[in-house]
Amino acid sequence: MLPMLTVQGAPGLTYLNGRLCGETGAVALPLARDGIQYLEVRPFGLETAGTALCLRLRGGCLCDGLPSGACAVQWPNGHIAIELRHEPPDRPETDGAPPALLDAWEGPDGRYLLVSEAGAASFGRSAAEAVFLPVPAPGQASLRPLAQRGWLAAEGACGAGRFAAVLQAQGEPALLACASGLSASVDGQGALHCMEAENDLVGHARARVWSPDAQGRYAPRQEEIVWQYGGPRWPQTPRETARAWLEALCLGASEEASGYLAHPERQEDLAARIGVPGAVVDLPAEGEDGVRLGALELVRENVAVVRPFAFALARRAGRQGPWLIESVEALPCVWAR
Missing domain, CATH: 2.60.40 (Immunoglobulin-like)
Incomplete structure (x- = not known):
């Protein structure tokens, strides 16, 4: 072929x-x-x-x-x-619509504006020196000063849910940190908190915290996996169970992954064989029975392969849904021959 x-x-x-x-x-x-x-x-x-x-x-x-x-x-x-993929321009293209002022702050060095224009957010005293925030479709937002001199917190709604940023309003404006997700905020010490959805079946999310060092440079300080909806939404079908197991491998959640198996003691061996998938993808059915899913794996720069797996499941109530995985089999690949 x-x-x-x-x-x-x-x-x-x-x-x-x-x-x-x-x-x-x-x-x-x-x-x-x-x-x-x-x-x-x-x-x-x-x-x-x-x-x-x-x-x-x-x-x-x-x-x-x-x-x-x-x-x-x-x-x-x-x-x-x-x-x-074609790279976007350094500055967002305008669509002719007038900019909208989201908020402003008056400081010793002038009046700093947080502006929404053509689906992008910018911050500065003028268009010539404005810095752009990597925020999708910004909406209503506000500015407030932080304890650090000349630093502002920007918080508001956006296409991803909420965004938060730490901005420098002392001399030329600067973007110090920015994140968007299900929730985003800046605390009184200038630490940036954000929760991003993993967009998986069970409802995981990733909570991250960035904080500045003594020189004012931001770096990630804390990260943990949490539940997007306050608790898990366990799978209810064979295909959902197989997908939830692979997605747990993606996150490194070995304890959760073992809960989808009829023989949890095999989790370590299966994880060693499959590795850590980059993502889980559906495979064309091609008329076969059973559950087949693919694990996406990056093998070279900007090149990924899909490794196919077949799952056998049994209807047996467990603590993570009504189905358990009996076996996982790697399927042959044309490109691996």
């Missing part, structure tokens, strides 16, 4: 070894299992630069990493999916 390549990215024309093959996202391109293939994408938009990649394959698998702006996933059936 020959590997098949698909390309996602900005709308444009795809060329393989100099031959026009069609538009991005619309065609599957057969590749030789071994050798070098030259891929080129020419976007329709003049504002987007084209991309050229040299793909070296051995046994149907990519041998080298990909440069920044491109990533690839090698699927078990020989499908290689490449996505081209």
